[in-house]
Amino acid sequence: MVDGISSGTIPPTQATAVSAPPRVGANDGERKLSASAAISVQKPEVGITEVADRATEEKQQSIESLSTMTSDLREAITILNDALEKTPTKAIITRDEQLNRFVVRIADASSGEVVREIPSEALLNFARNLQELKGLIFDASL
Numbered sequence: 001m002v003d004g005i006s007s008g009t010i011p012p013t014q015a016t017a018v019s020a021p022p023r024v025g026a027n028d029g030e031r032k033l034s035a036s037a038a039i040s041v042q043k044p045e046v047g048i049t050e051v052a053d054r055a056t057e058e059k060q061q062s063i064e065s066l067s068t069m070t071s072d073l074r075e076a077i078t079i080l081n082d083a084l085e086k087t088p089t090k091a092i093i094t095r096d097e098q099l100n101r102f103v104v105r106i107a108d109a110s111s112g113e114v115v116r117e118i119p120s121e122a123l124l125n126f127a128r129n130l131q132e133l134k135g136l137i138f139d140a141s142l
Helices: 048-084 121-137
Strands: 016-018 037-043 090-095 101-108 114-118
Touching: 048 090, 101 121
Parallel strands: none
Antiparallel strands: 016 037, 090 101, 101 114
8 A cells, every 4th residue: 555655766676656546436426546556666677778788699699609500510511421422322411491400311322222311201201290280289379
């Protein structure tokens, strides 16, 4: 309940009491103040601009880190493929765009026949179907 209103400044750690505007009575037109409508509000310790700036900096650092890792990974794949060209088999490393996963295929160098696939095509199909089911079950608009 609010006992009075002070015109002095409030320290940042102290809570401020705010009351709802008076309500007009339906029968007699007189104004009444609801005591249960008092709300306690605290002044935030960190400003919104500080939080936004910090989030922007972290986002930029994440983008730079991902860019570096992506280029390193592409370089490693190229080196691996170059090394495997010297053997009778070759590795074909690709990225499944729908699942955002890497797929490694070991193929015979002379015929091009795929000897082994990691993960297997059946597992990739299962993962794709699971992605579609997840999209149907959970609404992304929430």
